[in-house]
Amino acid sequence: MELGERDPHTGKMTTGHEWNGIKELDTPVPGPVLFFLGVTILFAILWTTLMPAWPTVTDYTRGLLGVDQRTTVEASITAAAAERAEWSARLASEDFAAIAADAGLMTVVREAGNTLFGDNCAACHGARGEGNIGYPNIARAPTLWGDDPATILETIRVGINSAHPETRYSQMPAFGRDQMLQQDDIKRVVAFVRGLSDPTIDDPDSAGAQIFADNCASCHGASAEGMTEGGTPNLTDTFWIYGGGAETVFTSVYYGRQGHMPTWEGRLSQTDLKLLAAYVHDLRSHS
Numbered sequence: 001m002e003l004g005e006r007d008p009h010t011g012k013m014t015t016g017h018e019w020n021g022i023k024e025l026d027t028p029v030p031g032p033v034l035f036f037l038g039v040t041i042l043f044a045i046l047w048t049t050l051m052p053a054w055p056t057v058t059d060y061t062r063g064l065l066g067v068d069q070r071t072t073v074e075a076s077i078t079a080a081a082a083e084r085a086e087w088s089a090r091l092a093s094e095d096f097a098a099i100a101a102d103a104g105l106m107t108v109v110r111e112a113g114n115t116l117f118g119d120n121c122a123a124c125h126g127a128r129g130e131g132n133i134g135y136p137n138i139a140r141a142p143t144l145w146g147d148d149p150a151t152i153l154e155t156i157r158v159g160i161n162s163a164h165p166e167t168r169y170s171q172m173p174a175f176g177r178d179q180m181l182q183q184d185d186i187k188r189v190v191a192f193v194r195g196l197s198d199p200t201i202d203d204p205d206s207a208g209a210q211i212f213a214d215n216c217a218s219c220h221g222a223s224a225e226g227m228t229e230g231g232t233p234n235l236t237d238t239f240w241i242y243g244g245g246a247e248t249v250f251t252s253v254y255y256g257r258q259g260h261m262p263t264w265e266g267r268l269s270q271t272d273l274k275l276l277a278a279y280v281h282d283l284r285s286h287s
Helices: 031-050 069-092 098-099 104-121 151-157 184-196 206-216 246-255 268-286
Strands: 014-019 022-023
Touching: 022 246, 031 246, 069 104, 069 268, 098 104, 098 268, 151 268, 184 206
Parallel strands: none
Antiparallel strands: 014 022
8 A cells, every 4th residue: 555545435544554355544632632641741740740650779869849758757646646645644643533524534435435445445345345245345234343444443453353453343143054953943943033124024923022131232332223332233124144935044053154355455555545444434424
């Protein structure tokens, strides 16, 4: 094909190239493409001139603006650390009443405490502290040892049935396995206990109350409302750690229960322990 031949279909000139009968048209690059290509090239030149861009043997070009993201991030981290140091010092030195009365500190407690709780406590107690099977609802249910922030702090610090030398202990005997009660008596006391929180459940022969008084009241109290001195739960409300069904309660009485909460002393700083206690107390106050 000769150079300068005009294609009869498009009216455009050909380049003289032909492959298997297909002729190449001499079609110029569209103007908008050239325009944006030029803009891109100019932008690249401008950017690499103003901003850090090109590596050298031991360093990199700084750019005319002197922007350094590493320095910016380091400055941001330093500022955040200084801010944290300020409120951490206040949390460590002020008592719980002063912390609760300070709106600024409580904002820190709710924000930083939520993160701390999510990282360390939510796996067992749930993201909002509402508990899972085998782990208590610490957002709304009565706490076993009391719900003032100082008591909450102590529980977090030493744990329950943990390896800490000052740990809190909480254990329910196995009344069935250890042959302290017969199965029929366990069924009676289970019906009685479940009826304390659910009036629709009847103690079939009214014997459960006496069995409870003889075997359970010394720990759970005569009114079954629990005793913070020994960390025993309130059996009259609707909150159950392991579940309130007849089979589950029977299992609890027959085999006993021994929950476990790790000690957080040594894992978290004293300030973080106090922050968590304040957060949990505030969580309870707004649930």
